[in-house]
Amino acid sequence: MSVADGLNSEIAVTLDTCVGRVFVKGLRSDHPRVWTQQREAAINPYVAPIAPRLLWTISDEQWNLLGYEYIEGRRATYDPRSGDLPLVAEALTTLWGVQAPAGVDLKEIGQRLAAYLDGPDDAELLNGDALLHTDWHPDNVLIVEGAARVVDWAWPTRGASWIDTAYWVIWLVAAGHDPVDAELWAAKVPAWSTATGDALKVFAKAQARLWAEIAEDAPDIAWMCDLADAAGRWAAYRQNG
Template identity: 70%
Template sequence: MNSEIATTLDTRSGRIFVKGMNTDHPRVWTQAREATINPYVAPLAPRLLWRINDGTWDLLGFEHLDGRPADYHPHSDDLPLVAEAIITLSGVRAPVDPELKHIEQRLADYIDNPDDADLLRGETLLHTDWHPDNVLIVDHAARVVDWAWPTHGAAWIDAACWVVWLISAGHSPADAEQWAAYRRP
């Protein structure tokens, strides 16, 4: 989790999920990034209700999602729901934001030939961290949380990032790649 505090508040107007960091935390800037991209990732992500920065804490208050982490095991009913979320996200254009990194910057240490970076470039808004805890199943739909590291890149990258988690959950590499290539029926 990308926060020092993560809790649910029960308020008169309903439940709110709050995450935050002390303003002297070296990664407090991720709070602003997550707030900035929130309108672009609706309705996949919980709606940002408010942001408070009092000089000591930077807090984000989100719509509370009553769901459970996605199950990535073979034959799980969650797999098509997650695949649908990835397909939907692949159509979201990244906002123009100088603070938003490009995937070729994030992966620069893994690129031997600079020309290979062209394969990663794109203007799609990427999540890149498809850990099952970052995908909640709510009302028969996959909702994506923890947007601290949104990135510009090619539309296929989130599906490729999901492959690693599918293999970790027991899929063969070939089966995981089939799910990554999933298309709507």
């Protein structure tokens, strides 16, 4: 059975096997982003149980495939009345305690955002030793038996522990929260209290620049334009705060 959600895979299917269901995602072996599959496999032991367990990998001349435990869930909703918000905050709190593993080559968040920062001093405000997911699209957060599970670890990054919560703030604003209320939800995650005002300004400004560029390149994709608007509103709130 094919899976409709997901933006980063050429294959995303659920298989019924003799030992139960398995979720399989993959890219062709010559795909320019096949390294994301390898990185996702390497990071998996460090993010269980918040993420589904990797069961096996297959890599040959044609395909790179990852087989995960199948979890039955639904995508999270982030609107102001959603009962999923406390569960997502709990997942972020769990992730807060996970340090970036020394044995996996990860980019620093300052490197990833370098094109949208004003200089190396800005990058230093964002860097750290925490393991970051960085993509809190609701499709990547599944609600399973009263808990939030986080999938699609294709872009794990090293950085300050509060940054994943800051990414979530932008999604909350896009879902209908005003920046003040979005940050009240962020404050439920202990890592949020470690962010300085200057660091939040730098991060918010970088995200506004990033999403403005993405929306300009994809003006017909509504959710990207919504994220650009949300990032801009949060950045304005932060600059004036």
